[in-house]
Amino acid sequence: QVQLVESGGGSVQAGGSLRVSCAAFGYTFRGVCMGWFRQAPGKEREGVAVFDWYGRPLYVDSVEGRFTISKDSAKNTLYLQMNRLKPEDTALYYCAAGGNCISSPLSQSGYNRWGQGTQVTVSS
DSSP: OOEEEEEOOEEEETTOOEEEEEEEESOOOSSSEEEEEEEOTTSOOEEEEEEOTTSOEEEOGGGTTTEEEEEETTTTEEEEEEOSOOGGGOEEEEEEEESSOSSOTTSGGGOOEEOOOEEEEEEO
């Protein structure tokens, strides 16, 4: 059974840091795009940071320079280090993987495997 399981969310004050993790079970992060999306209340889900089809890290402009995506292939785990967090980063963060992502790797349409999400709350 394929599962992507996120962990590490929580509450932090603005300017603080959090790291979220995504462990894959029954699935390997090979030959696919993988990354992090988020959805805030009343907003559409958006791509935050992904490894594209070629393994290159891509970031949405609003997190560039503050967030870092990484992976441990031996542990089949994906990470998102979030620094200098802002209240507008508050959202449910999802891990995702998929193969239909070559043209638009930050678009959720290219991903067919999703975790259940982990909440990140940043207070001002």
